[in-house]
Amino acid sequence: MMNIKTLENIEYEGNSQTSILESARNSGYNFEYSCENGQCGVCKTSLLKGEVIELQDQVALSGVEIANNRILTCCCAPKTDVLIDAVELSALAGIEIKTLPVRINSIMKVSRNIIEVELRLPPTASLNFLEGQFIDVIGPNGVRRSYSIANMADEKTIKLYIKKVEQGVLSKYWFNEAKKSDLLRIEGPKGTFFFRGKCKKIVCLATGTGIAPIKSILDRLDKQHGCGNELEVALYWGNRSREDFFWQPSCKNLNVNYYSVLSRGDDSWQGRVGYVQDVAGEDIQDYNDTEVYACGSLQMIESAKKALTARGLPDTRFYADAFVSS
Ligand SMILES: Cc1cc2nc3c(=O)[nH]c(=O)nc-3n(C[C@H](O)[C@H](O)[C@H](O)COP(=O)(O)OP(=O)(O)OC[C@H]3O[C@@H](n4cnc5c(N)ncnc54)[C@H](O)[C@@H]3O)c2cc1C
Structure with a gap:
């Protein structure tokens, strides 16, 4: 077990197989993140002390950033005790990431290559999220893709706008096969894109x-x-x-x-x-x-x-x- 500490004096345990981001989440802390596969760079932070192991390629980092001890918390696990400068997002406290079954309520074409999909949760289930967050949809054969939620959290259904990607695996499902009442799974809410309200x-x-x-x-x-x-x-x-x-x-x-x-x-x-x-x-x-x-x-x-x-x-x-x- 390794100790992970931030400049704000948040401390939690990590290990060499789990990303710094995921260990934070497992301990009830939330740092900035989005794609979780090293491409978007939202979870970029500075490694101030200690060493890390790269679990997946940090695509979003430039050579200069790597030389300056910048890391992606979604890609790196601690090799030793570490000190990082990630900021905790208390607004996400209490927002639980869940896996839920959903049914397609409706599919509507809104432009040449964009559809609006409305998903319905089971009557007893609810999804608490901050407006701006996204969900992962787990479709046929377990294929998982992220989609941003387009509606407000107090509405009964989840609305998505999905663009057709040529040769796209889940696009093929959405645009050729998906129909009302299809059963899918979602995991979420995810991401840290939400309104901060610090400025006018x-x-x-x-x-x-x-x-x-x-x-x-x-x-x-x-x-x-x-x-x-x-x-x-x-x-x-x-x-x-x-x-x-x-x-x-x-x-x-x-x-x-x-x-x-x-x-x-x-x-x-x-x-x-x-x-x-x-x-x-x-x-x-x-x-x-x-x-x-x-x-x-x-x-x-x-x-x-x-x-x-x-x-x-x-x-x-x-x-x-x-x-x-x-
Ligand atoms: C945080 C997050 C939120 C997202 N929210 C939305 C959303 O609200 N609506 C939405 O439509 N999409 C959204 N996406 C993108 C979505 O998750 C999928 O990546 C996209 O729909 C393609 O999936 P696919 O299975 O059809 O194609 P894939 O099988 O994943 O890709 C097929 C090929 O197309 C390429 N490709 C993938 N996406 C694109 C693209 N956009 N342009 C050009 N080439 C591409 C791939 O590199 C691959 O070569 C989001 C992604 C992230 C990370």
């Missing part, structure tokens, strides 16, 4: 179905009148094709400036043109009291983080969920 100015960046957790967060803020009234929200949603804008915000209490952004416009397109991170970067002059929520492609997230932090956004105010493949 909120910038949301989404590409494609990355709008799902942003919708969930905005719906929740809209419902919480008091909080919503004080916030200024800008939402930039990017798609390749105009028919992929299958939703738009309809907030009653929340002040949302919404910009639909086509990567390549044409003469009849009334919205903005370009990449969401560039369009948002052109608009935002001042990053004081601002936090950014970005969800969708890894490319957008990496580019947005680089561009916005270079203009003055502290990187601790940039929250992201990258839809990387499993």
Whole structure:
């Protein structure tokens, strides 16, 4: 057994076969994470003392980061006692990750290659989550993929927006075989993409179905009148094709400036043109009291983080969920 300690003086036990992240969870602590396979980089932290064993490839780390003792807590187990600078997320205390059976309630095509799937829990079951989190769906033959929850936690069903990936294993099921009442399993809620509420100015960046957790967060803020009234929200949603804008915000209490952004416009397109991170970067002059929520492609997230932090956004105010493949 090894001792894992953080700068906040959280201490727990780990071992050489279990990731630092998973051991934390087993001890009731939550650190930032998303994909858990080394690709997204959300769980990046600094190793301040001790040594680790790499359990899986730390794809999201650059050579410079490795040289500077940066590690991914989802990929590394302790080899000795370690000290890390991960921050505990107390907002997730009491949110239990469960495996539950679900049935498909409905499947609806919302654009050429996107479906809305509604899942129904058993009458006696419930899923407590923070808006912005995702679930793993375990489909036929045990194939597991992550999908962000698009609705609020107090609704009876779970809504997902799923994009067709050519040759995709679970895409094949969703787009060719899935039907009402099919029985699946879900595991969740997962991830640490949820509203932190530290700032008054909120910038949301989404590409494609990355709008799902942003919708969930905005719906929740809209419902919480008091909080919503004080916030200024800008939402930039990017798609390749105009028919992929299958939703738009309809907030009653929340002040949302919404910009639909086509990567390549044409003469009849009334919205903005370009990449969401560039369009948002052109608009935002001042990053004081601002936090950014970005969800969708890894490319957008990496580019947005680089561009916005270079203009003055502290990187601790940039929250992201990258839809990387499993
Ligand atoms: C935290 C998280 C949340 C997610 N939430 C959503 C969501 O709400 N909605 C949603 O549609 N997806 C979401 N995803 C992506 C989803 O989990 C799957 O990766 C995706 O649906 C492809 O699964 P598949 O089985 O169809 O394809 P796979 O069999 O996994 O992949 C087939 C091939 O396509 C490639 N590929 C996989 N994904 C993509 C992609 N997006 N673009 C291009 N090539 C790709 C793979 O590398 C592989 O070569 C999320 C992923 C993560 C990590």
